[in-house]
Structure formats: structure tokens, C-alpha cells
Amino acid sequence: MPAQPKLPAASAAEPGEDLFRLLLDCTDDAIAMLDPDGRIRTWNLGAHHVFGYDQAEAIGKPFTFFLPPHQSGNDDAASYLSRAIEAGKLDVEGWQKHKDGSAFFATTILTPLHDTSGALRGFSLTARDSTQQKKLEEENRTLHEKLEEKVAQRTAELAVVNKELEAFSYSVSHDLRTPLRAISGYSVMLQEDYASQLDAEANRLISVIMRNTEMMGQLIDDLLTFSRMGRLQMISENVSMERLVREVLKELPQHDPERYKVHIGALSPCKGDPGMLKQVWVNLLSNALKYSSRVESPEITIGCRENGAFLEYAVTDNGAGFDMRYANKLFGVFQRLHRTDEFEGTGLGLALVQRIVSKHGGDIRGIGETGKGAAFYFTIPRS
Amino acid sequence: MNTVKGVEILLVEDNMSDAELIIRALRKVNLANNLVHVRDGAEALDFIFGHGDHADRNSEMIPKVILLDIKMPRVDGIEVLRRLKDNARTKPIPVVIMTSSKEEQDVITSYQLGVNSFVVKPVDFTAFAKAVSELGMYWVLVNQPPLFNESGLATPSTP
Numbered sequence: 001m002p003a004q005p006k007l008p009a010a011s012a013a014e015p016g017e018d019l020f021r022l023l024l025d026c027t028d029d030a031i032a033m034l035d036p037d038g039r040i041r042t043w044n045l046g047a048h049h050v051f052g053y054d055q056a057e058a059i060g061k062p063f064t065f066f067l068p069p070h071q072s073g074n075d076d077a078a079s080y081l082s083r084a085i086e087a088g089k090l091d092v093e094g095w096q097k098h099k100d101g102s103a104f105f106a107t108t109i110l111t112p113l114h115d116t117s118g119a120l121r122g123f124s125l126t127a128r129d130s131t132q133q134k135k136l137e138e139e140n141r142t143l144h145e146k147l148e149e150k151v152a153q154r155t156a157e158l159a160v161v162n163k164e165l166e167a168f169s170y171s172v173s174h175d176l177r178t179p180l181r182a183i184s185g186y187s188v189m190l191q192e193d194y195a196s197q198l199d200a201e202a203n204r205l206i207s208v209i210m211r212n213t214e215m216m217g218q219l220i221d222d223l224l225t226f227s228r229m230g231r232l233q234m235i236s237e238n239v240s241m242e243r244l245v246r247e248v249l250k251e252l253p254q255h256d257p258e259r260y261k262v263h264i265g266a267l268s269p270c271k272g273d274p275g276m277l278k279q280v281w282v283n284l285l286s287n288a289l290k291y292s293s294r295v296e297s298p299e300i301t302i303g304c305r306e307n308g309a310f311l312e313y314a315v316t317d318n319g320a321g322f323d324m325r326y327a328n329k330l331f332g333v334f335q336r337l338h339r340t341d342e343f344e345g346t347g348l349g350l351a352l353v354q355r356i357v358s359k360h361g362g363d364i365r366g367i368g369e370t371g372k373g374a375a376f377y378f379t380i381p382r383s
Numbered sequence: 384m385n386t387v388k389g390v391e392i393l394l395v396e397d398n399m400s401d402a403e404l405i406i407r408a409l410r411k412v413n414l415a416n417n418l419v420h421v422r423d424g425a426e427a428l429d430f431i432f433g434h435g436d437h438a439d440r441n442s443e444m445i446p447k448v449i450l451l452d453i454k455m456p457r458v459d460g461i462e463v464l465r466r467l468k469d470n471a472r473t474k475p476i477p478v479v480i481m482t483s484s485k486e487e488q489d490v491i492t493s494y495q496l497g498v499n500s501f502v503v504k505p506v507d508f509t510a511f512a513k514a515v516s517e518l519g520m521y522w523v524l525v526n527q528p529p530l531f532n533e534s535g536l537a538t539p540s541t542p
Contacts, residue, residue, distance in 0.1 A: 173484035174454050177506050181483075182400035185508035189407065210508075217506030 030066075030127040033113075036120050038063045038077045050106070050129050052099025063125055068094030068106055084110040084123060093130075105134040169227055176220050184213040215344065222348040225279070226333070229355055234273045241267040241281075241313065244274070245302055248281045254289050265303035268311050270380045276356045277380075283349040284315045284376055290343055291374065292319030310362060310379035317375075322368040330366045353378070391417040391523050393446040395427040395463065396481075397455040401504070405450065405481075408512035414519040419446070424458025427451070428466055431473055445476055448522035453482040453489055461492055468497040475529035477522055481515075 021042075024031050030047035032040050043058040051058070051066055058066075064077045084090035090110040095103050108127040115121050187209045195203070245264055249255050255262075270277075285300070292298035301316045322330070322337045329335040331354040334347040350366075353376075357364045361381045368374035392414065396402040402420055409415040421427045427449075429435035449467070453460035460480060467473045479500040480493050493501050502518060505511045 170484060170486050173486065174482070177483040177504070178398055178401060180506050181404070181504060181508065181511060182398075184506060185400065185404040185511065188508045188512075189404075214507055220506075 028128075030125070032058070032063070032066075032125045032127075034063050034123040034125055036122050038081050038123065040066075040125075041122065047127070050104075050127055063110070063123070066096075066125070066127065067092055067108060068096040080110060081112075081123065085112045085120070088112070104129050105131045165227070169224055172220065173224050177217065180213050180216055180220075184210055184217075187213070215340075215346075219346045219348075222346045222352070226348050226352050226355070229276065229279075229352060229359075232276070234276065234359055236271055237274065238269055239272050239274045239277055240269045241277070241304070242269075244278050244281050245285070248278060248285055252282070252286055252289065254286065254293070259298065260289060260292070261297065261299045263299070263301045265301070267302065267304045267313065268306070270311050271383045272360050272380055273356075276359070280353050280356050280378065283353045284378075287349060287376075288315050288317040288319070288374075290319075290345070291321070291338075292317040295319055306382070307379060309382055311382055312377055312379045314375060314377045316373065318373040321370050321373045322366075323370050324368060327366060327368070331364065389417065389444045390419050390446040391448070392419070392519065393427065393430065393449045394418055394420045395422075395424065395449065395455070395460065396420065396452045397423050398452070401452070404508065404511060405515050408515040409519045411512070412516040412520055414516070414523055423455045424460060424463040427463050428458060431467065431476075432470075445473070447477070447526075447528050448519075449476055449478045450518075451478055451480050453480060454484075461489065461496070464493060464496045464498055477526065477528070479518060479522065481518075 021044075024042075025045040027044070027046050028049065030050040031042075031044045032047050033042040035041050040058050040061050040063060043053075043055040047058065047066075048054050053061075062077055064080065067080070080090060080092075088111070092106075092108045092110065094106065096106050098104055106127050107130045108125065111124045111126075113121045113124055187206050191198070191203065191206050198206075242264065245267060249262060285302075288300045289298075292300065295318060299318045301314075303314045303316075305312050305314075320338065320343070326337050329337060331350050332347075333351045335351075336345055336347045338345070350364075354364050357378045357380070362379040364376065364378040366374060366376045392409065394402060394405060396405065402422075406415050406418065406420065409418060419430065421430050426436070430437045430440065431445075431449075433440050451460045451463060460482070464478055464480070467476060467478060474497070477499040478497075479502060480489075480498050481502045481504055482489065483504050485503045490501055500518070500522075502514060505514060
């Protein structure tokens with residue numbers, strides 16, 4: 001606390017006014033009393049610090065001397081006072097000059113004071129040096145603006161990368177397919193036109209070429225679906241999983257209802273992107289059909305249960321299964337747990353499923369046993 | 384009434400292998416006799432409108448169907464489609480886009496421009512040949528072509 005100066009009474013003392021005066025000098029804020037015309041009548045120690053003028057210099061000056069200079073035309077003393085009376089209080093902010101010439105940011109409040117009968121006795125003027133706060137605010141604003149600028153720049157960069165990616169996948173889908181079609185087409189032409197001149201081995205070689213072009217075509221399609229899925233805007237709506245499953249089973253050409261026993265339990269509807277969720281069922285169900293295609297009586301069970309905040313859907317089959325030691329490779333891109341001559345595939349199906357499920361905020365796991373079958377469980381948050 | 388004579392199919396395809404495969408598939412169903420193959424969009428426009436190398440051609444002769452690739456050097460298929468559908472005389476010619484990619488934007492643009500059919504070329508040749516021959520049979524043999532007179536599409540005569 002600063003040393004208490006001895007103050008002469010500036011006007012007729014009222015009971016307790018000395019104490020009040022002492023209190024006034026305990027604050028760092030400038031507090032001054034004005035007469036009804038706006039001339040300074042009292043001046044505390046805080047005011048001395050804030051403005052640099054001591055009591056003797058300040059008393060008697062018009063209060064406008066201690067206000068920041070304003071550009072607006074109506075900033076004469078009378079207008080300030082009448083606005084303060086009208087509104088009960090007037091806030092003025094701005095940069096102004098300290099006696100020593102330095103600039104500081106002042107926050108000033110002008111309040112009219114009335115006596116018990118309601119007559120105007122004068123005004124109080126309080127002012128605070130908010131330079132520090134103002135500087136922080138300005139720094140904050142500059143930082144914020146810089147940040148915004150950076151974000152805008154990054155967004156623009158990302159948009160460019162996205163455009164390039166799109167152009168790339170367009171190229172992939174177009175330019176890789178065309179030569180592939182030629183390989184497949186000319187192999188067929190060779191087989192058709194020269195079948196009689198080719199022996200069995202030559203014909204076998206041609207069919208290997210053709211089978212591989214088919215596989216590469218599938219690979220290109222899967223890759224494109226996979227890369228598109230990452231860029232697609234996800235929509236969220238109520239999805240009937242039961243309807244999706246039945247639709248997918250009907251559409252999958254490898255599903256032979258005569259041969260496969262498919263049990264569909266009660267499947268709760270969920271919130272998600274119907275197109276993407278359909279892809280999940282397409283991949284999981286075609287896997288189940290594929291890997292159980294060699295067993296005598298293939299069975300596939302599709303079910304659902306509530307699991308805390310999630311709905312858990314399951315696809316179980318009694319097919320080839322897999323070795324749990326390699327379970328960590330199930331969802332990797334281009335990872336396969338079966339050789340192509342056992343079961344064909346591109347190694348992208350489950351990677352895509354995982355990508356979609358995690359986009360929905362869920363999770364997927366697989367449990368299997370070689371020769372006994374596999375089960376895949378994926379969760380979707382309950383709305 | 385001027386029926387369409389001469390050219391039945393105009394094939395616009397820059398890739399020679401694809402062109403050979405398409406022509407072979409059409410030949411198998413006897414549809415390649417009146418086929419003209421041009422190798423890019425610019426040549427297609429010259430052929431249709433009777434400019435450049437095709438200035439001596441009677442451009443009144445209009446093909447029954449145009450099989451149009453999208454990705455071609457110089458003038459691409461989308462631009463050819465735009466020019467055809469912009470012109471009152473060529474607007475009624477059925478145009479089938481045949482492309483390697485099912486890029487969504489291409490499909491949307493093509494239909495907005497008034498394409499009659501949009502076909503994605505399968506990689507597998509057997510499927511490709513089947514698609515081409517069915518397409519050819521439909522547009523050349525089954526479909527009733529628009530009737531033309533000198534000023535373009537014929538209007539029904541009023542008794």
C-alpha cells in the first residue's frame with residue numbers, strides 16, 4: 001500500500017469524509033469529484049498516478065482535459081455531462097496523453113451524483129489505465145487473425161491436394177483400365193481366332209492371362225472405392241440394417257439360397273450413411289459366402305445385440321476361418337490371410353469395412369479358428 | 384422423307400485397341416459394315432458438320448448412332464456432346480457415351496447435356512463385347528431413328 005499522504009480538505013468536511021478520502025487514496029484507479037459544471041473538485045492519489053497531474057494542477061480544470069481526444073463533433077463538456085445525466089452513466093475509452101508525454105489507454109466512467117432531494121450535486125469521474133489489458137487484447141487479436149490466416153491457407157492447400165487426388169483417381173480409373181481391357185480383349189481374340197492352332201497348354205496360358213486381368217480390374221475398382229470412401233461426405237440418417245442385409249443378399253450373385261443356410265436375426269436400425277453401411281454388409285457377407293463356399297453345408301448367421309452405448313452387429317460363418325495368430329493383419333490394406341489359389345481377393349475388403357465403421361465412430365473385430373469358421377463384430381454408436 | 388443412308392454408326396475413339404475390340408464385337412453381330420471410325424473429338428466434329436478433311440462429305444447424311452469416348456486428346460467427348468446437342472440439326476442424333484471410368488461428374492454432365500445412354504466399358508473383354516453388340520443392335524436395329532428433313536428434325540405434317 002502506498003504511503004498515506006496528508007490531504008487538505010478541499011471543501012466543507014462532512015462526517016466521515018476524511019475516512020472516505022483515505023479510502024479513495026488506497027486504490028490505483030483515478031477517482032475525481034466534479035462540480036455540476038464539470039470542473040475538478042477532488043483528485044485522489046490514483047488520479048495523480050494515472051494522469052501524472054497532481055492535485056494542485058488538476059483541481060479547477062474542466063474534466064474534458066482528462067478525457068481522450070475524440071474525433072466526433074459533439075464531445076464538448078456540456079454534451080458529455082448531459083449524456084451522462086440522461087443515461088445515468090457514460091463510458092469513454094481511448095488513448096490519451098500522460099503528463100510526461102507517454103500514451104496510455106484510459107477507460108473512464110462519468111456518473112452524475114444527486115442529493116436526497118434529487119438535485120444534481122456534481123459528477124464522479126473514475127478512470128483506469130488499461131494499457132496492459134488493451135495491449136493483451138490487441139496481441140490476442142493479432143494472434144487470432146494470424147491463426148485464421150494460417151487456417152485459411154492450410155484449407156486452401158488441402159483443397160489443392162484433394163483436387164490432385166481426384167484427378168489422380170480419375171486417371172487411375174481411366175488410364176489403367178484401358179490397357180487392361182486390351183490385354184483381356186486381345187487374349188480372347190487370340191483364343192477365338194487361333195484356337196485350332198493352339199494346344200491345351202497354350203490355351204491354359206491364355207486363360208491365366210485373362211484371369212489375372214480380371215483380378216487387376218477388381219483391384220483397381222476396390223482401390224478406387226477405398227480412396228473415394230476417405231473423401232466422401234458422410235450423411236447421417238436412420239438406416240434399416242435388416243432391409244440392407246436382405247437387399248445385399250439378394251444382389252450378391254454368389255449367394256445361392258439353395259445351398260447357403262442364412263439366418264437373419266432381429267437387426268436394430270441405426271444412424272449412419274446408408275451407402276457406406278451397405279458397402280460394409282456387401283463386404284462382410286460376400287466374405288462369409290466366399291470362405292464358406294467349400295464346406296458341405298455352409299451356414300451364415302447375422303445378428304445384433306446392444307452393447308452399452310453401441311449396437312453390435314455380427315456375421316458368423318462356418319467356413320475356412322483363420323488363424324487368430326494373424327488376426328492383427330485382418331484389417332490392413334492389401335493384407336490377406338489366404339492365398340489367391342485358395343480364395344481370391346484383393347486384400348482391400350476388410351480394410352474398407354474398418355474405414356467405414358470407424359468413420360461412424362464404431363469398431364470392428366474378427367474372431368476365427370482355422371477350418372471352423374469366422375465371426376466379425378462391428379459396432380455403431382446408438383444415435 | 385430422307386431416311387438415313389450410308390453411315391449407321393460413327394465410332395469416336397482415340398484408343399486403337401478399344402476401337403478394334405468394339406469393331407470386332409459389332410462385326411460379329413453384322414453391324415460393322417456401315418461404321419466410320421474417327422480418332423478424336425475434333426475429327427468427329429469435322430465429320431458430323433462436314434468441315435476440314437470431311438468438307439466434301441454430305442453432312443445431311445446423319446449416322447443412326449454415335450458411340451463416343453470421353454477422354455480424348457484435342458476435343459474431348461463431353462465437348463463433342465455439347466456441340467451436337469447445341470445444334471438443332473444434330474441434336475436428335477442418338478449419342479452413347481462409352482468410357483472407362485464411371486466418374487460421377489462425367490455421368491451428371493453427360494445427362495445434363497442430353498446424352499441418350501452412358502456406358503462404362505468393362506475391363507473384361509467378354510462382358511465388353513456383349514455390351515457393345517447389345518448396344519449396337521438396340522440403337523441400329525431396334526430403335527426408330529428420328530426423321531430428318533433439310534432443316535433438321537422433321538415436324539409432323541398437318542393435313
